[in-house]
Amino acid sequence: MATNTLIWLLPIFPLLAFFAIVLFTNRNKALSHTIAIGAAFLSWLGSMIVFVRAIQGNLPFEKAIDWMPLGADKTTHFFIGVQVDQLTAVTLFFVAWTVLMIFLYSVGYHNFGQPKGDHDHPGLPPHGAKVPDAHGHVHAVPSIEPMYSRFFAFIALFAFGMYTLVVSDNLLTLFVGWEIMGLCSYLLIGFWYAKPSARAAAIKAFLTTRVGDVFMLLGIAYLYSETGSLSYKVIFNEHTLEKLAEPAGFLGMSIAGLIGLLLFIGTVGKSAQWPLHVWLPDAMEGPTPVSAMIHAATMVSAGVYMVIRMFPLISVGWHEGGSLTPTMTVMAIIGAGTALFAAVIAVGQNDIKRVLAYSTISQLGYMIAALGIGAYVAAAFHLVMHAFFKALLFLGSGSVIHGMEHGVLHTGDHAVDPQNMFNMGGLRNKMPVTFLTFTIGGLALSGFPLVTAGFWSKDEILADAFGNGYWLSFIVLALAALLTAFYTARQITLTFLGEPRTKEAAHAQETKWTMTLPLVVLAVFAVAAGWVGIPEGLTGGAIPNWFHEFVAGTLAEHLPVLEFNFLPMLLSMIIVLTGLTLGWWVYHGVKAGQPDPLAKPLGIFYTWMKNKFYFDELYDRLFVRPAYWLADTFTNKWMDRGVIDGTLHTISRAAYALGGVFRNYFDLPVVNGFGDMMGEGTKSFGHKFRAVQTGKIQQYMLSVLVFAVGILFYYLLSLLKP
Amino acid sequence: MVPLSWYLIFSAALFCIGLYGVLARKNAIAILLSIELMLNAVNVNLVAFWRYRYSEALNGQAFAVMVFAVAAAEVAVGLALIISIYRRRNTVVADDIDMMKW
Numbered sequence: 001m002a003t004n005t006l007i008w009l010l011p012i013f014p015l016l017a018f019f020a021i022v023l024f025t026n027r028n029k030a031l032s033h034t035i036a037i038g039a040a041f042l043s044w045l046g047s048m049i050v051f052v053r054a055i056q057g058n059l060p061f062e063k064a065i066d067w068m069p070l071g072a073d074k075t076t077h078f079f080i081g082v083q084v085d086q087l088t089a090v091t092l093f094f095v096a097w098t099v100l101m102i103f104l105y106s107v108g109y110h111n112f113g114q115p116k117g118d119h120d121h122p123g124l125p126p127h128g129a130k131v132p133d134a135h136g137h138v139h140a141v142p143s144i145e146p147m148y149s150r151f152f153a154f155i156a157l158f159a160f161g162m163y164t165l166v167v168s169d170n171l172l173t174l175f176v177g178w179e180i181m182g183l184c185s186y187l188l189i190g191f192w193y194a195k196p197s198a199r200a201a202a203i204k205a206f207l208t209t210r211v212g213d214v215f216m217l218l219g220i221a222y223l224y225s226e227t228g229s230l231s232y233k234v235i236f237n238e239h240t241l242e243k244l245a246e247p248a249g250f251l252g253m254s255i256a257g258l259i260g261l262l263l264f265i266g267t268v269g270k271s272a273q274w275p276l277h278v279w280l281p282d283a284m285e286g287p288t289p290v291s292a293m294i295h296a297a298t299m300v301s302a303g304v305y306m307v308i309r310m311f312p313l314i315s316v317g318w319h320e321g322g323s324l325t326p327t328m329t330v331m332a333i334i335g336a337g338t339a340l341f342a343a344v345i346a347v348g349q350n351d352i353k354r355v356l357a358y359s360t361i362s363q364l365g366y367m368i369a370a371l372g373i374g375a376y377v378a379a380a381f382h383l384v385m386h387a388f389f390k391a392l393l394f395l396g397s398g399s400v401i402h403g404m405e406h407g408v409l410h411t412g413d414h415a416v417d418p419q420n421m422f423n424m425g426g427l428r429n430k431m432p433v434t435f436l437t438f439t440i441g442g443l444a445l446s447g448f449p450l451v452t453a454g455f456w457s458k459d460e461i462l463a464d465a466f467g468n469g470y471w472l473s474f475i476v477l478a479l480a481a482l483l484t485a486f487y488t489a490r491q492i493t494l495t496f497l498g499e500p501r502t503k504e505a506a507h508a509q510e511t512k513w514t515m516t517l518p519l520v521v522l523a524v525f526a527v528a529a530g531w532v533g534i535p536e537g538l539t540g541g542a543i544p545n546w547f548h549e550f551v552a553g554t555l556a557e558h559l560p561v562l563e564f565n566f567l568p569m570l571l572s573m574i575i576v577l578t579g580l581t582l583g584w585w586v587y588h589g590v591k592a593g594q595p596d597p598l599a600k601p602l603g604i605f606y607t608w609m610k611n612k613f614y615f616d617e618l619y620d621r622l623f624v625r626p627a628y629w630l631a632d633t634f635t636n637k638w639m640d641r642g643v644i645d646g647t648l649h650t651i652s653r654a655a656y657a658l659g660g661v662f663r664n665y666f667d668l669p670v671v672n673g674f675g676d677m678m679g680e681g682t683k684s685f686g687h688k689f690r691a692v693q694t695g696k697i698q699q700y701m702l703s704v705l706v707f708a709v710g711i712l713f714y715y716l717l718s719l720l721k722p
Numbered sequence: 723m724v725p726l727s728w729y730l731i732f733s734a735a736l737f738c739i740g741l742y743g744v745l746a747r748k749n750a751i752a753i754l755l756s757i758e759l760m761l762n763a764v765n766v767n768l769v770a771f772w773r774y775r776y777s778e779a780l781n782g783q784a785f786a787v788m789v790f791a792v793a794a795a796e797v798a799v800g801l802a803l804i805i806s807i808y809r810r811r812n813t814v815v816a817d818d819i820d821m822m823k824w
Binding site: 690693694695696697698701702705 | 741816820823
């Protein structure tokens with residue numbers, strides 16, 4: 001099949017799966033998951049074929065259609081289409097693998113094959129079913145998710161959004177994919193919609209990313225207005241970039257820089273950088289495959305992918321070794337700052353998924369900082385590696401939580417939080433596969449030397465910062481690396497090492513193959529994937545740095561390879577090993593019921609760390625409550641009920657009063673009065689006039705006389721007139 | 723002969739006196755008397771005009787005789803009415819006979 005045809009089919013398979021599940025197979029759980037995994041598999045197969053062909057050369061593969069004639073005379077043409085270049089190829093690689101693994105994992109996670117729950121309700125997490133065994137003992141077992149098919153429909157739609165974003169050749173369809181993923185993020189975080197915390201988290205995620213999306217849309221509009229096109233081919237060609245290098249008149253930035261800044265704000269929202277980081281930890285309310293897919297491997301990566309893609313715009317005016325453009329400086333500051341900030345918070349978290357959430361924010365900060373200092377290939381490299389090991393870590397945490405829930409069902413004590421690491425311990429014996437793969441993922445995250453993918457990618461970023469003399473970035477990122485190693489060791493020690501701290505942990509059980517197989521596959525990548533990007537200087541040219549050569553070809557201006565320096569690599573090795581050892585040393589003796597050993601020494605700082613530096617409370621005061629005030633008090637009470645309804649009520653009251661006036665001052669007195677007067681008048685006249693009829697004859701005769709004389713006089717007078 | 727106007731003034735005066743009596747007397751019989759007086763005044767007027775203008779024609783005299791006859795008949799009827807009322811109401815005061823009041 002022609003590659004160009006194959007490329008646009010990649011998003012279509014999951015989309016068809018979504019529609020099939022929603023319209024036809026919602027009731028049949030097995031059929032739904034088969035369709036979804038089948039679609040993911042087909043897209044995976046297609047992606048692998050495209051990837052292999054891409055490595056062989058002939059890039060970029062592209063195909064565009066004339067979608068919309070614009071302008072008054074329909075002469076301007078707007079093209080949309082697909083494009084695969086080197087960056088797209090490596091992104092497709094990790095997206096295809098992680099999506100397929102997560103789809104497979106979801107089958108086991110949602111307890112396919114288990115009985116229906118005793119009192120399970122769609123909208124709430126499944127609660128377990130009581131099943132009698134052969135001897136009549138009643139066991140509580142996990143029950144199947146009531147909304148099973150709905151989940152697969154949503155993640156299929158999500159996969160469609162991600163594939164669309166990755167293969168598109170213009171900013172418009174990229175934005176379409178971006179927004180579809182935002183929607184699916186909302187739907188999936190709020191998957192258990194009967195839980196108020198999940199509902200709130202879904203709204204928070206959607207609105208926070210929306211803030212970023214508004215600025216991104218502004219950037220896209222600005223770009224379109226300046227260049228008349230949104231296709232990468234047109235935007236990134238030299239001529240256009242020269243035009244965009246002119247000053248925009250805003251803080252001394254070039255037009256391209258301003259556009260890049262606006263687009264970057266979209267990434268700040270989507271990839272949960274400070275200050276829009278607040279949605280990602282709350283997003284852990286969703287099921288763990290959602291956290292893995294959306295918030296580790298794909299959606300937040302989409303934010304970074306977009307800025308990597310827009311690098312030519314952001315770096316207009318920058319040359320290797322020169323001073324950074326304002327946009328790049330902003331990115332470096334926010335990226336590095338977020339990396340450190342999130343790593344600090346992660347140290348104080350007790351929920352196993354929250355630690356990973358802050359870890360994601362921190363690692364994304366690494367990638368953005370890398371782009372900010374111009375390390376294009378390093379950022380792309382870390383993006384790919386991070387997707388693998390973070391998805392692995394999230395899926396592993398889901399496996400741990402499943403094991404703990406098994407223990408909770410066994411003891412029946414639902415007050416115990418299965419996600420709190422201080423309730424775990426000793427799980428290495430109960431869940432060996434999960435333990436091994438999680439440790440591999442954790443070591444990759446910390447950047448354990450040589451045998452993990454994370455080492456090579458993180459080291460490249462640090463080396464780039466060191467080599468180009470960005471000392472502040474280097475120190476901040478190195479500190480963040482130390483903390484990363486520390487909290488990873490903390491997590492692994494508390495969860496798997498030592499002895500079980502609760503009965504629930506003691507009764508944990510390893511999970512099914514549908515959950516452990518993806519863990520093993522991802523663990524292989526977490527170890528081996530980094531070896532494609534080993535710096536050439538280390539091995540003296542024996543192993544070529546394939547990744548650098550491949551991805552660097554995306555840019556028009558070929559980036560030179562930084563000269564290899566052993567010092568940053570040595571430093572990062574020391575940092576990692578120190579952090580891991582420290583983490584193990586502080587936490588290995590924690591017993592049941594004991595508080596966090598860091599709580600007392602760090603005092604108030606520990607409280608601040610645990611409470612995420614109170615940013616949620618700050619945003620609540622600063623934005624949420626005023627927004628509610630604006631909506632409820634100002635718009636609802638004052639404007640709608642006060643002004644608009646008030647005007648209507650006043651008009652109605654005026655009409656009523658006018659009616660009253662007409663009634664009381666005209667209708668009743670004049671019209672009725674006239675009628676009444678006719679009757680009453682006649683009666684009263686008659687009443688009065690009766691008095692004439694006295695019955696006394698002499699009076700009658702007197703009146704006759706008077707009238708007769710009168711008439712006589714009148715007649716005589718009329719005779720007098722000439 | 724005295725001028726005609728004397729007879730006319732005399733007749734008018736008599737008539738007015740009679741009219742006054744009709745309008746002002748309490749007793750019903752007195753009213754009847756007054757009516758008679760008015761009729762006689764008219765008669766005098768008639769005769770005066772006959773004597774001074776048309777003394778040859780007989781019409782004047784005939785007219786006067788008819789007036790007498792009518793007056794007599796009328797008095798008879800009137801008295802009969804008054805007697806009937808007196809038998810009912812035991813009064814001849816005109817003001818008390820106000821049964822035709824509203």
